[in-house]
Amino acid sequence: MNPLAMIVNAVRRLETVMPGYFPETKHQHAKDFGWPETVRFEDAFRMYHRNSIARAGVNKTVLKTWQDFPALWETEKAGNTKAEQEILEHFRKIGLWHVLAEADRRAIVGGYAGAILRFADSKAFDQPVGIVPGGLAGLVEAVPVWRNQLKVAEWHTDQGHENYGKPKSFTFNEAAIDGTPGRAFTIHPDRVLIWSADGSVAARSDLEPGYNDLLDMEKVKGAGGEGFWKNAKSSPVIEVDKEAKIEAMAQAMGVPTDELADAMNDQVEEWQRGFDKLLMLQGMKATTLNVSLPSPEHFHAIPLLSFAASLGIPAKVLIGSQTGERASTEDSDEWDRTCHARRESIAKPRIKALADRLVRFRVLPNKDWFVGWSDLTEASPGERIDRAGKMATINQTQRDDPVFTGAEIREQAGFTGTVPDPFGDESLPPEDPDREDE
Structure with a gap:
């Protein structure tokens, strides 16, 4: 090794031993604070299923966004036409809006999710969809799937193709989530609706910006629980005095000297089980080690507020009434505006894309359908x-x-x-033209 390389290696070792001593040393936040360098799907998936705050953030976003269901209209306003009613009834029958709401939930966690569309066209899943017979009845089912269950198998790489840069085929593996044996097959993009913020498979999890905050809350909660448990358990520490008569104590306990330690363990265990137990000590002193715990509320509140900000959800809306305070009118109005914006920027474009596809397959009548939805910002x-x-x-x-x-x-x-004016002319009986004044 040349002298320069030896010097560089020596400095690196010194930086490891004495971090912060050298001015050029960088602070490695992820390593120092116990945060992951990258957030994988498995990390976000586990966090959603195991962390109550993460689950509340995802579920409340979905429940508010989908507090009522949209509809397809022939014009910009609902006309309650026969076609609109038929679509409404069929989508309700196959549970399409519930499936899309679940796809939205899974996309928040994983970045993107999918809804597999099953058509009555007698073709395999890996084949493109043409004209589907039967109109609305041709759309048989929609199934929500997680990101890890639906992967791009092949891309369109021909720059002259209209779908250049888009998926050419997907692979669906039902067992990718919990390992339970299930269906696995190749599927054509015609039969998959990708649900994400931008409609692509490149979108990232909404839990990623606040993931470090969720970890910090788990650390505070876990450390507090462990500290209280250790204090409650209060296992005694036995100090043996140099004048202690080990043989006499073993004889008093009726065990050989080499089994005294085991006998004392049994005695301490019995002592911890009840308040009326005797702890026999001879020339020994029993003390307990208590953990001094600061109030965890303040340490938990900081990452909680940060995580709420990452989702754009007011903290009082996120945690409900656990703090004994209701969300203010301003918080509720802001949350309504946030979820209404999600409808306009994420949900409506994906529903419109689905409607256009169903028109192409002749499942829907050949019209420019509008996505109608209530306004979350309207007053109650x-x-x-x-x-x-x-x-x-x-x-x-x-x-x-x-x-x-x-x-x-x-x-x-x-x-x-x-409302008719009770004092207007409408309240008087009509005049009789043949009547003569007396």
């Missing part, structure tokens, strides 16, 4: 009534020149139509 019925009441109160203070009309107040309260 109670809030609308409250606003209408405030408008009426304002009118009472301005009797000579009312600010709002009755129609405006009714509209704000959520009522439509007009």
Whole structure:
């Protein structure tokens, strides 16, 4: 080894022994704080199933986004047409919206998920879909699958192809999650709806930005539980005095000297089991080691707030009433806006892509379908009534020149139509043209 290499290796060893002494030494956050360098699907999957805060963050996002189901409309507004009703009934029959909501849940965890579409076209899964007979009845089933169960087998590499850079085929392996033997086959992209933030398989888990925070919360919770357990267990530490008579103690306990340690272990175990047990010590002193635990709330709250911020969910909405406080109106309104934005930017485009595909397969009538969904930012019925009441109160203070009309107040309260004026001409009986005044 040349002298320069020897010097470099020596400096590296010194940096390892005395980190921070050398100015050029970098702080390795992941290594020093016990965080993983990368977050794999298996890590996010385990965290979702084993960490209560992670599960709450994912589930509350999905439940709010899908608190009601969308619909396909022939125009920008619902017309309650025959075609719309037939689609509504068939999608409800096969549980399509439930499947897409579950795909959304799995995509939050894994980055992307899939919904395998089964058509009544008598073709294998690895074959492209053509014209499906039977219209709506041609879509038989949709099945949600996890990221690890659905992998790209082959890509379109021909730059002249319209699908260049997109998956050419997928492999589905049902056993990739829990190892239980299941179905495994190749599947054509026509039969798979990829659900992710951008519609591709390159999307990353929503749990990744807050993953280190989840780990820190587990450390605080686990260390606190272990510390309380050790204090409660309070195993005694036996100090043997130099004047202790080991032989006499062994004789008193009725065991040979070489079995005294085992006999004392049994005695301590019996002593810990009940309050009325005798601990025999002769020339020995029993003490306990207690762990001093600081209050864990503050150490747990910091990563909790950080994780909530990573999902864009207010902390009080995330943890519910565990703190004894309700989420404020501002928190609730912000959460409604966040989930409404998820509908507009993630859910609606994926549903529209599915509708366009079903039109191509002649499952849906050949129309430009619109995705209709309620507005999560709209006021609740109670809030609308409250606003209408405030408008009426304002009118009472301005009797000579009312600010709002009755129609405006009714509209704000959520009522439509007009009410006949009880003092208008409509309340009087029609005049008899043949009647003569007396």
